[in-house]
Amino acid sequence: MGVNLRDLIPAEARREVELRALKGYAVALDSYNMLYQFLAAIRQPDGTPLMDRQGRVTSHLSGLFYRTINLVEEGIKPVFVFDGKPPEMKSREIAERIKRKEEAAAKYKQAVELGRLEEARKYAQATGRLTREMVEESKALLRAMGMPVVQAPEEGEAQAACMAAWGSVWAAGSQDYDSLLFGSPRLVRNLAITGRRKLPGRDEYVEVKPEVIELDRLLKALGITREQLIVIGILLGTDFNPGGVKGYGPKTALRYVKSLGSAEKALQAVAKLEPSVDVYKIFEYFKNPPCTREYKIEWHPPNPEEIKRILVDEHDFNPERVEKAIERLRKAYRENLRARQSRLDAWFS
Structure with missing residues (x-):
């Protein structure tokens, strides 16, 4: 869950922007945070996640593939940072998360039996779990797409913040606010969920835009x-x-x-x-925080055959849709990922 600083962040330290406003900026993304958002959001009306013919969950791969292409098309340079071994201090939180997921799974099953589909979907969104296999296939897909993948020694969000603080990237990207405590000069939220979203439990939709929070301005304002x-x-x-x-x-x-x-x-x-x-x-x-400097941030041309092997051959994705998406990715790579990152010092001026 992370620390909730939302009510402390004044207007002068945060700004909603369009995706295109982030063109040319490299952002280190907290990959676990992003994958869990896909597992929660990409589901059938009754809450069932997307699955292949063997019953393996594919919601995370679908979200990762198409959202990454959207980001690159807008000129954003994503760097995907993955968690390492969780710190011992986090064991209590991990245990509580498992308990919450088990409780949500029981409520989901009951809601389905009673035919309460909207209620079932709400509980289903809280049941998502990332397995080691799901993480490894996510990394494989990203590498096939030509995206840089960084392995953190422990917390991915801490590694992303370090990379931003060192100037390797412009910002850390996550829904949580911990990046600010870890020292990231900027935090970009909502990159995984940008667009029109339905409010939970209500027949109402809102437009979700990326939100940039600048640490120096936040500290000065407070x-x-x-x-x-x-x-x-x-x-x-x-x-x-x-x-x-x-x-x-x-x-x-x-x-x-x-x-x-x-x-x-x-x-x-x-x-x-x-x-x-x-x-x-x-x-x-x-x-x-424990961070590593042993990483390379390089974008490469996508490997269409490897992408199709992972998505179409292994997980039964629609071949025509994947082929069209690959063409979009190749075009976006040529237009956006070869360019040098511009200076960003005065972005918030």
Whole structure:
């Protein structure tokens, strides 16, 4: 789930943009975050995911293939970053996620039996699981498409943030706000779900656009440092301390941390409020996350035969539709991925 900073981010630090406004920008995408969004969103009316003839889920491959082509057509340069081994601190959150998925699966089954299809779809969206096989075939598809794939030592979102902080890419891309705590100078949200989307449980649709959040502007607007932002995140709850500290919402946490004057004093105070959690370890993880510099960011021409082998031969995708999509990708590569990335320093001016 990540830390929820949404209610703390003022208008001057965030901006909705069209996809085409991101042309020429390299973005390191939190791939697990993206794949889970595809597993949740790409489903049949009753909540059943897309599957091949052998009953293997293909929603993630469909979303990854067509969404990546859309991004490249708009001139965005995607870099896909995959999670490594989860940190030990995350074990509690992982266990809670498994429990939530099991509960959602039971409610989904009951809703289907009762013929409540809209309710069933809602619960089905919370049941998606990524297997090792699904992750590996996603990497294989991306490489066949000519996209750079980066393997993180631990958290993919941390690696994406490091790459942005080092200047290898312009921004980190994720739905979660953790990238800001990890130090990414910019976060781009909604890249996987851009377009017209139905509101859950309502017969109403909204237009979802990419949202860019700039860390420096956020810190300046709130009058805090990144270190203080990390402490606020710990108060609100992160993947390493789900639920946070009882009684602290976004505004309360901001006032509390600012009142203590420094991140060090605030962290000491939080440690007393929540003695069962090693807040110092969590703070250090966000401040200096484990990242690797052993990666290459290069885009290559797509390999049509390998793409068709994975999607058509292995997973029964429609060959004509895949062929047309490949032609779009080849054209987009020629037009957009060979160009040099422009300077971006004054983008938010």
